[in-house]
Amino acid sequence: MRLMKRIETEAIVIGGGATGAGTLRDLTLRGVRAVLIEKSDMASGTTGRNHGLLHSGARYAVNDLESARECIRENKILKKIARHCIEDTGGLFVTLPEDDPSYHGKLIEHCKYAGIRCEEISVQEALRIEPNLNPNILAALRVPDGTIDPFRLTSANVLDAQERGAIVLTHTGVSGVIREGDRATGVNCRDRRTGEEFEVFGGIIVNASGVWGQELCASAGIALRMFPSKGSMVIIDYRINNVVVNRCRVPSDGDIVVPGDTVSLIGTTSKKVDYDKIDEITVDQDEIATLLESGEKLIPNVSRTRVLRAYCGVRPLIAVSGEMDGREISRGIVLIDHEKRDSVGGFITIAGGKLMTYRLMAEMAADLACAKLNLKKRCRTRTTALPGSERKLDQAKSVKFFTGIPNSVVGSTLYRHGQRIRNILHRDKRNYGLICECEMVTEGEIEYALKKLNAKDIVDLRRRTRIGMGPCQGQLCAYRAAGLFVKYDSATSTESNKMLVDFLEERWKGIKPVLWGDALRSVEFCYWIYQGLFGLGDVKFPEEGEDR
Amino acid sequence: MIKLENISFDHCIKCTVCTIYCPVARATHHFPGPKQSGPDTERLRIKNPELLDDSLKYCTNCKRCEIACPSNVKIADIIQSSKWRYFKNVFRVRDFFLARTDLMGSVATRVSYLVNFFIKLFPVKFFLDRFMKIPSERRFPKYAQGTFLSWYNKHRKEQEAFAEKAVYFHGCYVNYNNHDLGKDVLTVLNAINVGVIVTDEKCCGVPLIANGYIDKARKNALFNIHSLEKSASAIGARIVSASSSCSFALKHEYPNLLEIDNSAILDDLDYITRFIHERFENGNVPAMKPVPVRAAYHSPCHLERMGGVMNTIEVLKKIPGLDLTILHSECCGIAGTYGFKKEYYKVAQKVGAELFKRIERVNPEIVITDCETCKWQIEMSTPYRVEHPVTVLARAIDGKKL
Ligand SMILES: Cc1cc2nc3c(=O)[nH]c(=O)nc-3n(C[C@H](O)[C@H](O)[C@H](O)COP(=O)(O)OP(=O)(O)OC[C@H]3O[C@@H](n4cnc5c(N)ncnc54)[C@H](O)[C@@H]3O)c2cc1C
Ligand code: SF4
Ligand code: SF4
Numbered sequence: 026m027r028l029m030k031r032i033e034t035e036a037i038v039i040g041g042g043a044t045g046a047g048t049l050r051d052l053t054l055r056g057v058r059a060v061l062i063e064k065s066d067m068a069s070g071t072t073g074r075n076h077g078l079l080h081s082g083a084r085y086a087v088n089d090l091e092s093a094r095e096c097i098r099e100n101k102i103l104k105k106i107a108r109h110c111i112e113d114t115g116g117l118f119v120t121l122p123e124d125d126p127s128y129h130g131k132l133i134e135h136c137k138y139a140g141i142r143c144e145e146i147s148v149q150e151a152l153r154i155e156p157n158l159n160p161n162i163l164a165a166l167r168v169p170d171g172t173i174d175p176f177r178l179t180s181a182n183v184l185d186a187q188e189r190g191a192i193v194l195t196h197t198g199v200s201g202v203i204r205e206g207d208r209a210t211g212v213n214c215r216d217r218r219t220g221e222e223f224e225v226f227g228g229i230i231v232n233a234s235g236v237w238g239q240e241l242c243a244s245a246g247i248a249l250r251m252f253p254s255k256g257s258m259v260i261i262d263y264r265i266n267n268v269v270v271n272r273c274r275v276p277s278d279g280d281i282v283v284p285g286d287t288v289s290l291i292g293t294t295s296k297k298v299d300y301d302k303i304d305e306i307t308v309d310q311d312e313i314a315t316l317l318e319s320g321e322k323l324i325p326n327v328s329r330t331r332v333l334r335a336y337c338g339v340r341p342l343i344a345v346s347g348e349m350d351g352r353e354i355s356r357g358i359v360l361i362d363h364e365k366r367d368s369v370g371g372f373i374t375i376a377g378g379k380l381m382t383y384r385l386m387a388e389m390a391a392d393l394a395c396a397k398l399n400l401k402k403r404c405r406t407r408t409t410a411l412p413g414s415e416r417k418l419d420q421a422k423s424v425k426f427f428t429g430i431p432n433s434v435v436g437s438t439l440y441r442h443g444q445r446i447r448n449i450l451h452r453d454k455r456n457y458g459l460i461c462e463c464e465m466v467t468e469g470e471i472e473y474a475l476k477k478l479n480a481k482d483i484v485d486l487r488r489r490t491r492i493g494m495g496p497c498q499g500q501l502c503a504y505r506a507a508g509l510f511v512k513y514d515s516a517t518s519t520e521s522n523k524m525l526v527d528f529l530e531e532r533w534k535g536i537k538p539v540l541w542g543d544a545l546r547s548v549e550f551c552y553w554i555y556q557g558l559f560g561l562g563d564v565k566f567p568e569e570g571e572d573r
Numbered sequence: 574m575i576k577l578e579n580i581s582f583d584h585c586i587k588c589t590v591c592t593i594y595c596p597v598a599r600a601t602h603h604f605p606g607p608k609q610s611g612p613d614t615e616r617l618r619i620k621n622p623e624l625l626d627d628s629l630k631y632c633t634n635c636k637r638c639e640i641a642c643p644s645n646v647k648i649a650d651i652i653q654s655s656k657w658r659y660f661k662n663v664f665r666v667r668d669f670f671l672a673r674t675d676l677m678g679s680v681a682t683r684v685s686y687l688v689n690f691f692i693k694l695f696p697v698k699f700f701l702d703r704f705m706k707i708p709s710e711r712r713f714p715k716y717a718q719g720t721f722l723s724w725y726n727k728h729r730k731e732q733e734a735f736a737e738k739a740v741y742f743h744g745c746y747v748n749y750n751n752h753d754l755g756k757d758v759l760t761v762l763n764a765i766n767v768g769v770i771v772t773d774e775k776c777c778g779v780p781l782i783a784n785g786y787i788d789k790a791r792k793n794a795l796f797n798i799h800s801l802e803k804s805a806s807a808i809g810a811r812i813v814s815a816s817s818s819c820s821f822a823l824k825h826e827y828p829n830l831l832e833i834d835n836s837a838i839l840d841d842l843d844y845i846t847r848f849i850h851e852r853f854e855n856g857n858v859p860a861m862k863p864v865p866v867r868a869a870y871h872s873p874c875h876l877e878r879m880g881g882v883m884n885t886i887e888v889l890k891k892i893p894g895l896d897l898t899i900l901h902s903e904c905c906g907i908a909g910t911y912g913f914k915k916e917y918y919k920v921a922q923k924v925g926a927e928l929f930k931r932i933e934r935v936n937p938e939i940v941i942t943d944c945e946t947c948k949w950q951i952e953m954s955t956p957y958r959v960e961h962p963v964t965v966l967a968r969a970i971d972g973k974k975l
Contacts, residue, residue: 156576156577157576157577262583262616263580263582263583263616263619263620264616264619264620265577284620286620287616287617287620326577326580329580330580330583331583331584420623421623424623431605431626431627431628432623432624432625432626432627433614433617433624433625433626436617436621436623436624437617437624459605459609462587462608462609462613463587463613463616465614465617495613495616496583496585496586496587496612496616497586497587500587501587501589543583543584543586543644546586546644547586547587550586550587550588
């Protein structure tokens, strides 16, 4: 029998969402040797399926003061360490004629308790800030909300950790936890692309697998109950708002319109789902109707725009005490020391919270992990900037530095990669030819993502660069990108063809729920190109590699 | 963020047809083409106006992309309005004067001999090239002596005597450079029993728009709409123009680009050959003498955008003896004031090269086209004389030599 590959390390982090990536980075910054294992791609779980709101905390201030306080603290920290992942847009809370007018005053008061700067402004002022806002609003408040790009944030955390020596294994699933008596000592892994199985051993295992934590705990003989709740969102083809627009009422469906890079998002709904269905959730028609209707009330323009796609994510809510009836479900951060709770050593779980609080969660998990490893190292993530955010960005200067390259290209690259733009664009190398024209992704940026950012297929590439996220959803860029995988020795031509099919299928899934009007025309055209012109549907692939 | 009203860019399905039809994208790699400069980067500019690309300036506003687009995206309008919405307006003496065709005209026509003489002199050309960035290769249209309007005023009475009348928007070129074309319009319309009324007008605004003087263009537009409406509605007349770009501005640029309501005159506006063609169809064809000339017809971009080329061709076909070759549709490259600017001169000539070649292959006695700037461009770049379709028609009617 062939001997199985075996990796030894100090800490194992399972899950490459924001929480796992943050924990990996935190541990690495403390000098701990760590390995991250992610079954799919970074930020492919809940982290990549939310609306990327950098909460000020105002949304929680009335109902959950503790969360609100966490949010505003992290809000201030992230604006310093993760500049290039954040847009400090500011946010509005607006009262519609049909909303309970007393919520307005309550929100002001609770923001004060939570330490959130909340300022009353006139309706005219609100319309000046946000010209496309419903002019019939009755009142408006201004809060320090912002937006955060979850893909970029996760990727920057991983990049930093990797540059400091961490090992990152994506497309690698943990199939079970290895136990020696009352200790968890390692994990069984399977590379989903090659099918190779191997083991990783470490002194501490951090379970940051989000809503999938229940499964993982079960494989270690631990009972942990999750209560998944689905949330859906729709994406509008372009930016219809400048700032985050919230509805000033008790949080409910379709309350928020978030500007995110070149698009706007309307979020979100909330629906209970059975745990065994978490991998097959889809957006329902009634959710889309609700979102569009509510979005239109905030920004009337919504009704005239093209809806790009719809998607959903699952909130990982946890029953803390292990009780099964769900009375003690927590919405906050949950850190579990399974040695104490379940008498299983070497294993901890970090879950719940928000994207917003990923750093705090990572800090809490790394503190506990270090304590278990008997290391006395301080957390440094409060002040150490992520790669790309080292210095404050100045667009005008960069545009000047890269004279000769179009402003739209320089600006977009800078926006996505911050200071690292210098590793990406070269005036002299002509690496700024566009691969994705909707989102201005250059060949240089793709090369960088392939070589430095663990992009293994075109779907991964989308999360690193926004390729295929524009109006055409991959009509021109996808096949160009497939070619680059071959050019930069990241795939064989058969592999790259298969990637192309997978990518288009992934795009198609998100468009299906919104197929009308221009989106439908666009898809028909795209289909014609790939099927009619390239005959992609007739290409046969050998049955192996990643389980689809 | 702007208040989003005009969102035609959102209908783009990225078919890239527009890019294939863009003559500028074909001529220079400095211009990425209508799709990218229009709908693609408009999304980015909405997000952040600083993402505006300099390359937008290469667009000639020929509108060929809009004809090609199956999704009815107002591509060229998006590009034009982005230019003046986001570019910091730096004042350029040259652009100021190029844009002010009526100001220049009213001065130059008083001393037209001097102007026409001086403009050809080497030192003047050198000065223009060096300091005004107007290429020395560029030939200027000659200025006439006095204005068309003052000539017309002497004939106003006769014209008013006709039972049916049309209001004629003559435009700057006829007023200051080519009175003969205006006179030909009278010859032709009179021959089909229509009197010509000329009213107060200002430059249609095309050169102003091209050079970013939008407020002035809007003012002119309002003036023209008001003035034309007043004269036309009083006598139930239609409004005709023999300049395809003026006509295009009145009809389309006012509402789409300048966002000015022109509904008061829109239904009455006709490009002249459409007006004539309609009468011809109704049997009102004047007696014509043969014009035995071999001619090549070039269709101007803006006339194509209006869908008016067929009218011109049908009218020309009625002229006995005229041996007409219709050229493949190509842009001549001059695009109004564009070809007068040193930075675009080479591009303009390259855009036109295909057309010039095609004309040469036909080797006609004259070239016919509806647009005055196309005429300048072709006359400068080929050895052929260029005439307006109305002029050819007028010669068939009055029998004078073409
Ligand atoms: C609809 C919706 C809207 C939201 N909006 C916001 C918002 O606006 N702002 C905000 O701050 N928060 C928001 N949230 C919350 C936020 O998205 C989540 O709290 C956060 O993303 C959780 O990150 P995570 O890393 O803990 O989990 P995940 O991102 O789910 O990461 C877990 C990872 O573990 C991997 N994994 C699972 N099992 C295994 C295994 N066996 N082996 C290897 N890998 C495994 C998964 O593939 C996944 O990538 C929203 C959530 C939802 C659902
Ligand atoms: S108007 Fe003409 S030059 Fe401008 S983008 Fe369209 S086709 Fe090209
Ligand atoms: S022709 Fe129209 S739909 Fe096609 S790419 Fe150009 S603007 Fe878009």
